Amino acid sequence: MKAKLNLTIEQEILDQMKQFAARQKRSISEIVEDYFRVIAAPKKKESFVELVRSLEKPDIPDDLDLKKEYYEAKGRKYGL
Template identity: 45%
Template sequence: MKSRVNLTIEESLLSKAKCYAAENQVSVSELVEDYFKQLTKPKRKSNIFEMVKQLDIKEKFTDIQDFKKAYYEDNAAKYGF
């Protein structure tokens, strides 16, 4: 269900937004809605170790230290450190 909302925006900014919307063949309402969707979307975890925890992998690590140790040992073997 869609709802109406009133926004107060500087005229010059609204003019630019309308031009942008016209060039991209969308409405200003669609621009605002898309922005709100991006704004309220859950943030992805940027920590690589947290992301790895979520992967379905053969070898399960009991904690993050096990993963870090394996990571560094693997790189040491690859690069001869």
């Protein structure tokens, strides 16, 4: 069921939103409703470990010595 909502906002923002809505071929009501839906949705907290595990693994050759590469890069950067 749809319900009415009265909002009071700055005229400049309203003008910008009308232009944006016209470019998107949507109504301001649709845009506001979608925004409310996003901010009202419960957030699923992902642990840091889950986030790291979900990242794409880099393609590093097995014979590459990362520690050596690190120090050589620092040496080039700082002229050591």
